[in-house]
Amino acid sequence: MGSPELPASRARDRARSAPQALHHEYVGDWGFRPIVPTQIGRGGRTFLVVVFWFMLVASVELWWLDTPARSIHGAGAMMTEGGRITGMVAGFLLLAQVLAMSRVRWLERWIGAHDLLTWHRELGAGLLILVLAHVVLITFGYASESGVSVFAETDSIWHTLVAMISAYIATAILVAVALLSIRKLRRRMPYELWYYLHLAGYLVLLLSYGHQFADGQELSKGGFGHWYWVCLYLFVVACLIQGRIIGPITLNLRHRLRVAQVVQESNEMVSIYIEGRRLEDLDVQAGQYFRWRFLARGCWWQAHPFSLSAAPNGRWLRLTVKSAGNHTSDLQNLRPGVRVFAEGPWGIFTAEHRRRPAAMLIAGGSGIAPIRALMEELPTGMIVLYRARSLDEIVFRDELEWLAEQRQATLRYVLGSRDDPEPRRAFSPDGMREIAPDLRRRDVYLCGPPGIVDASMAALRRLRVPRRQIHMDPFEF
Ligand SMILES: Cc1cc2nc3c(=O)[nH]c(=O)nc-3n(C[C@H](O)[C@H](O)[C@H](O)COP(=O)(O)OP(=O)(O)OC[C@H]3O[C@@H](n4cnc5c(N)ncnc54)[C@H](O)[C@@H]3O)c2cc1C
Structure with missing residues (x-):
């Protein structure tokens, strides 16, 4: 399995991590942190x-x-x-x-x-x-x-x-x-x-x-x-x-964030690794987002929201950006060293806000970013549905498969165009029941384009999954 490298701007990190696999870092000194549900x-x-x-x-x-x-x-x-x-x-x-x-x-x-x-x-x-x-x-x-x-x-x-x-x-x-x-x-x-x-x-x-x-x-x-x-x-x-x-x-003076590395994930998506001081003290969870302002030419006057695409590990943060318009296209060419001003973290699309011990995660498009991060912090045994048109469109494939193995998760790619039988079946009430027979006893985390969100919501309603167990992160304001 090919594996992405860690951001390697600091010599010490470079020596330790590159070309070490990302997943080795996780199982090493950090591991998966248990997140306790909050009241x-x-x-x-x-x-x-x-x-x-x-x-x-x-x-x-x-x-x-x-x-x-x-x-x-x-x-x-x-x-x-x-x-x-x-x-x-x-x-x-x-x-x-x-x-x-x-x-x-x-x-x-x-x-x-x-x-x-x-x-x-x-x-x-x-x-x-x-x-x-x-x-x-x-x-x-x-x-x-x-x-x-x-x-x-x-x-x-x-x-x-x-x-x-x-x-x-x-x-x-x-x-x-x-x-x-x-x-x-x-x-x-x-x-x-x-x-x-x-x-x-x-x-x-x-x-x-x-x-x-x-x-x-x-x-x-x-x-x-x-x-x-x-x-x-x-x-x-x-x-x-x-x-x-x-x-x-205060956050930015304390952590002094910078772009450490930019990694191409697919034709239209890049991951931006951010490093900074004392990141281990940053109170942030998988599923949350920041408003990021990149202090580079042409970008500094805009702050846009992007979720973390890996759980915080105390050494770097990662966001994954899909090119959707002018700003997100500019970010594809960001260079290491650029200073970053972040506001956040925000959002309750987190393991802490779950109601049940088991979960189902549904992602489409750039919605895979917070879902990928949540796979590290939700309890083992989750079911993950990832909707894409083809295998080429899937990002983080190595990481997802490795995480599924580590976290005893069922990972299923739902491929094909909108009218193909497989996606239609997967997002129908019968299809969902087939994939997760115990769905009503699970929390559902949902993040993706409106089509997937609407179809999933309609099926979940038909299956009478309680609204309080459904967590949505619509990427729109
Ligand atoms: C909470 C949240 C988390 C997100 N996480 C991710 C992520 O992890 N990865 C990812 O690729 N995308 C994410 N997005 C979407 C991302 O913020 C937009 O795609 C991006 O801001 C588009 O900017 P643009 O100038 O390139 O495109 P534009 O063509 O200007 O806009 C495309 C769409 O994004 C909306 N948008 C533009 N600027 C902003 C802004 N500053 N704040 C909110 N909406 C805006 C516009 O209304 C429009 O609908 C997230 C959005 C939200 C609200």
């Missing part, structure tokens, strides 16, 4: 959902405490109060939105980056509706109470309330960001452009701060409501600074 994610998620609803109710409670009994008379007052309530809830949702994307470690570990993103999207739609409702209700409510037209009232609000310009700008940015996030529109523009425009969302937090504290009746007068809201803001901003700035800078 943190399960309890943490429930805890956060409870806290979220509690605090959402608390934001309405602030309005309640500030509104004297029997003080609401008539349609105009009702609209104004409706406007105040939607304003308070929108203010809270905005903070929850930013927190979800703060990339702070504890939150990511409890919920997972992908679910956080889903929450962020869903909350975003709610936030937009609430902000628009707030603007309309307040304007119409005030107009009705003062007995003037809506236009006259808009003019009056503009001139009398202190921070209205920032409030209108914040609303305009929010609407623009929401429009840009519509899937059809987003797909039409380069990811990086969408990402940087989306960052304008932070301005909404800044601009609405002034409006809430200057014009919000519940918050402008000092007292409990005011300080409670200040604490919420401080907490979210602290998480943001930690997750987006301090965490990544």
Whole structure:
């Protein structure tokens, strides 16, 4: 069996490893590390959902405490109060939105980056509706109470309330960001452009701060409501600074990552070996990913997510990149020595988050990267399905076969085009049951192109595999 070599930039490593086989290194001093399932994610998620609803109710409670009994008379007052309530809830949702994307470690570990993103999207739609409702209700409510037209009232609000310009700008940015996030529109523009425009969302937090504290009746007068809201803001901003700035800078100063070696795995895939200082202290697991910024010409201004394709071993990290567009094509020509700035690790597509002692792993395309890494950290006896059009497309063949032997795993390549009988059978409920008769007692790890993910999900649903046992790592945001 041919075997890939280790990255060999340091003389000591070169002497020790090259041309030693990769797998010899694993069974040598490192071995397979046992990963114990965690309870943190399960309890943490429930805890956060409870806290979220509690605090959402608390934001309405602030309005309640500030509104004297029997003080609401008539349609105009009702609209104004409706406007105040939607304003308070929108203010809270905005903070929850930013927190979800703060990339702070504890939150990511409890919920997972992908679910956080889903929450962020869903909350975003709610936030937009609430902000628009707030603007309309307040304007119409005030107009009705003062007995003037809506236009006259808009003019009056503009001139009398202190921070209205920032409030209108914040609303305009929010609407623009929401429009840009519509899937059809987003797909039409380069990811990086969408990402940087989306960052304008932070301005909404800044601009609405002034409006809430200057014009919000519940918050402008000092007292409990005011300080409670200040604490919420401080907490979210602290998480943001930690997750987006301090965490990544500390990681990179500590580990000083560099490209050690680039190995061609197939026509369109390369593995990039990364070395650095004190990698044994890096708290990372197989199945997780980093956002990698390669500080080379033409690449440095973009950070893209790639999963580890080998379990961490304390000496180097490996990612495997398929050429999918401009950036990933440039990475195929990366040179050893290039400095790397990494943010992460993220993801709960890990052995730690499993529910059952046995697992089935399904991979297609570049999805083999995290699946290959997980083969080292999941318990022995797993079943691995690897979908490819032909044997030539299979990457890591030697490693996979060697790992299957070491880990008493069943490895099955599902080859052929989409309409061939073998793939159709393998991803049907009957086919899956044939491959893994005990499937309902296994965790399923799924990573690949949408076709494979959808077909597998449909079969797993038909076979009634519990949703909590299915772990997905869709390579898309
Ligand atoms: C969590 C995660 C893990 C991933 N792991 C791997 C891996 O191990 N190996 C691998 O080959 N690919 C992986 N990908 C996919 C990889 O990130 C994209 O293929 C790559 O970013 C495409 O960039 P491009 O400029 O070459 O292509 P483009 O043509 O610009 O984009 C191709 C597709 O990738 C999306 N994309 C582009 N840039 C980004 C970005 N910065 N962040 C998120 N999506 C982006 C675009 O929306 C588009 O759908 C992963 C993606 C995610 C979300």
